[in-house]
C-alpha cells in the first residue's frame with residue numbers, strides 16, 4: 001500500500017470489465033480502503049475506485065469493516081475494530097463521505113477476529129446495525145468468517161443472525177480456509193463446506209432478507225493447488241444450489 005509505487009488499473013483490465021458489463025451486472029469489492037485506520041483511510045484506494053466509477057457502471061461497492069494500515073504502514077492482515085461509540089462515529093462519518101462521493105450503494109463486510117476482543121460498548125450485531133442506521137450503508141454477510149469466529153472464540157453466530165438487520169444485507173460471501181493450531185483462518189483456498197452452504201440457505205430464507213448475490217471467494221494462490229477443473233466444478237455445484 002505504501003511502497004511508493006503509484007497503483008493503477010491497467011487499461012486492458014478496464015476494457016475487459018467494460019465488455020463484461022454489457023451483459024453482466026458488475027459489483028466492486030476491495031481490500032485496501034482500511035476504513036478503520038485511526039489516522040485515515042486510503043486515499044489511493046479511493047483514487048482507484050474513482051477510475052472504476054468513471055468507466056464502469058457498477059451496481060454497488062463494498063469493503064471490510066476493519067483496518068490494514070497503521071500510520072500508513074501495511075500490517076499484512078486485517079484487524080477488527082473496538083466496538084465503541086468513538087469508532088461508530090469515526091466509521092459513520094467516513095461511510096457518509098464515501099456514499100456522497102459515489103452515487104452507488106456501499107456495503108461493509110464482517111471480518112474474522114484474529115486478536116483478543118477489546119472492551120466494547122456494542123455487540124457485533126449492534127455495531128453493524130448502528131453504522132448502517134447512521135449512514136444507510138448495507139452489509140456483506142461473510143458466512144465463513146462468522147463460522148471462523150464461532151470456532152475460534154465461541155461467538156454466538158445464530159444470535160448474531162437473529163439480531164442483524166437482514167434487510168440491509170445485499171451479498172453473502174462463502175469460502176473455505178485452513179486450520180492452524182486449531183485456529184480457523186479465512187484463507188479462501190478450498191471448496192465450500194456443507195455447513196457453510198446450509199447456513200447460507202438458512203439466511204436466504206430469513207424474513208426480509210435483502211441478499212441479491214452469493215459470492216464464492218477464492219484467492220489466486222489457491223488456483224494451482226485446487227486446479228482449474230476442480231474450481232470449475234465447484235462453481236457449477238454452487239450455481240446449481242444457489243441459482244436454481
Ligand SMILES: [Fe+2]
Pocket residue numbers: 109142173217
Ligand atoms: Fe468475504
